[in-house]
Amino acid sequence: MASADSEAVAAEREAIPRSVKILVAGGFGAGKTTLVGSVSEIEPLCTEETMTETGHGVDDTCGVEGKDTTTVALDFGRISVASDVVLYLFGTPGQERFWFMWDEWADGALGAVVLADTRRLDTCFHAVDFFERRGVPFVVAVNRFDGADDYREEEVREALDVPARVPVLTADARVRESCKKVLIDLVSYVIRLRDPSPHG
Amino acid sequence: MITIVVAEHGRAVRSLEPERGEILRLCHRPISVAEISARLDIPLTVVRVLLGDMLAEGDVRTRASGAVARLPEKQVLQAVLDGIRRL
Numbered sequence: 245m246a247s248a249d250s251e252a253v254a255a256e257r258e259a260i261p262r263s264v265k266i267l268v269a270g271g272f273g274a275g276k277t278t279l280v281g282s283v284s285e286i287e288p289l290c291t292e293e294t295m296t297e298t299g300h301g302v303d304d305t306c307g308v309e310g311k312d313t314t315t316v317a318l319d320f321g322r323i324s325v326a327s328d329v330v331l332y333l334f335g336t337p338g339q340e341r342f343w344f345m346w347d348e349w350a351d352g353a354l355g356a357v358v359l360a361d362t363r364r365l366d367t368c369f370h371a372v373d374f375f376e377r378r379g380v381p382f383v384v385a386v387n388r389f390d391g392a393d394d395y396r397e398e399e400v401r402e403a404l405d406v407p408a409r410v411p412v413l414t415a416d417a418r419v420r421e422s423c424k425k426v427l428i429d430l431v432s433y434v435i436r437l438r439d440p441s442p443h444g
Numbered sequence: 445m446i447t448i449v450v451a452e453h454g455r456a457v458r459s460l461e462p463e464r465g466e467i468l469r470l471c472h473r474p475i476s477v478a479e480i481s482a483r484l485d486i487p488l489t490v491v492r493v494l495l496g497d498m499l500a501e502g503d504v505r506t507r508a509s510g511a512v513a514r515l516p517e518k519q520v521l522q523a524v525l526d527g528i529r530r531l
């Protein structure tokens with residue numbers, strides 16, 4: 245038994261799981277952390293990324309570049325979707341001033357969820373625009389907050405200028421089943437994009 | 445950020461920098477760079493530098509480079525879909 249156990253441990257050590265990521269973007273307070281927490285198998289974790297932004301006012305004569313360092317908090321959750329595949333969800337601050345970080349976040353991302361807060365629809369414009377241009381597949385999840393105007397999905401699509409092929413759905417980030425539905429719709433959409441067969 | 449690292453067999457926690465010892469202990473099982481950063485409360489940038497040294501010295505290993513940046517294949521996507529459905 246002992247040897248079988250150690251073999252199992254060894255096998256586990258040999259195989260490093262494949263990791264994939266989904267981004268959750270949206271304006272300040274749109275429910276990103278809530279969504280990540282609703283589906284993650286671990287308590288959402290928070291990490292800090294220090295980014296150096298090359299300044300614009302480069303002084304050639306002394307050869308020193310002006311640099312700004314910004315610290316950005318990222319929260320993330322994990323779902324072990326298979327024995328050899330781990331999905332990470334990253335809640336990303338959607339503010340435009342972090343544009344220089346977006347490329348790294350988007351690198352290799354399977355897709356993205358744009359959380360649209362109906363009280364402040366304009367705050368997710370930048371995310372929609374970025375994912376469109378970067379070619380990252382995304383869905384728009386309309387997060388209905390209490391007391392917010394009752395938007396229909398079509399109205400949100402129009403307001404955000406989201407192309408017809410992009411799924412727009414209503415969600416509640418506090419409800420696990422609702423978040424699961426958002427992720428299922430996103431991944432199904434990504435699979436459809438990859439293999440546009442009528443039976444897909 | 446989501447690169448997964450694991451400690452090499454038989455790599456004892458040496459008394460080098462304490463952070464490296466802690467990383468090595470965490471890497472006993474495969475773990476992502478982001479998670480190491482969060483669990484040890486060390487900024488990602490610092491974790492990357494430490495892991496770079498540890499990789500070079502053979503303390504840890506990682507999936508072949510490129511595996512992360514590449515877009516997932518169809519069967520990986522299907523596994524993700526099935527996994528979320530099972531939640």
Ligand SMILES: Nc1nc2c(ncn2[C@@H]2O[C@H](COP(=O)(O)OP(=O)(O)OP(=O)(O)O)[C@@H](O)[C@H]2O)c(=O)[nH]1
Pocket residue numbers: 270271272273274275276277278279335337387388389390415416417418
């Ligand atoms: N009514 C309603 N409230 C929500 C929903 N999602 C989140 N909230 C609440 O909105 C508040 C902000 O949610 P967070 O998840 O912290 O938002 P966030 O996008 O992570 O915020 P920042 O990281 O600060 O940008 C919390 O008090 C949540 O309980 C939702 O779907 N419906």
Ligand SMILES: [Mg+2]
Pocket residue numbers: 276277278319335
């Ligand atoms: Mg948050």
